[in-house]
Amino acid sequence: MNHDLVKNRFMQQKDASLVVTSSRTLWALKDRHPSWNEAFCVGKATADRMAEMGFQCVVGQGNAQSLIPILKEHGGPLLFLVGDKTLDTLDGIEMERVQVYKTVPKVEHVPEGVWILCSPSAVHLLQDRLKEHTLIAFGPTTAKAITDLGLECIVCPSPSPEGLLEAASHII
DSSP, X not given: OOHHHHHHHHHHOTTOXXXXXXXXXXXXXXXXXXXXXXXXXXXXXXXXXXXXXXXXXXXXXXXXXXXXXXXXXXXXXXXXXXXXXXXXXXXXOOOEEEEEEOOOOOOOOOOSSEEEEOSHHHHXXXXXXXXXXXXXXXXXXXXXXXXXXXXXOEEOSSSSHHHHHHHHTTTO
């Protein structure tokens, strides 16, 4: 949505590094400036996609909180690409937030059974329907959103296909 805003901010701050906590923000980087080369990513999947785009990535441990000590040591300007539902999990880190997408809910028929929830915004969108299902949270931030509703969930030990399989093994 704000591709031009991102591009303009980087033209002004060519030495800034990116902070990316959602792979949904990557579309905003389609015409990146050659000086944009460093990024801080929450997880391996997003870092791998950014590396394919030519970025050098510092990878967290699957959640935004794991980036806090790394970002505090960085010292340079940071540009945080966010969506409209991005939580303030990186409070205390000086950086500019640029909203590059908006979450638009589209809930149609949702099957019964085990639900895998990958974001707090999904939890909030589906909160009236969650009580009837077995819930798997893809990470600790999503798990917190679920437990804040008074519900139980299984938490993936890592935000990866392997972590999801391990979490699912607790159901079988």
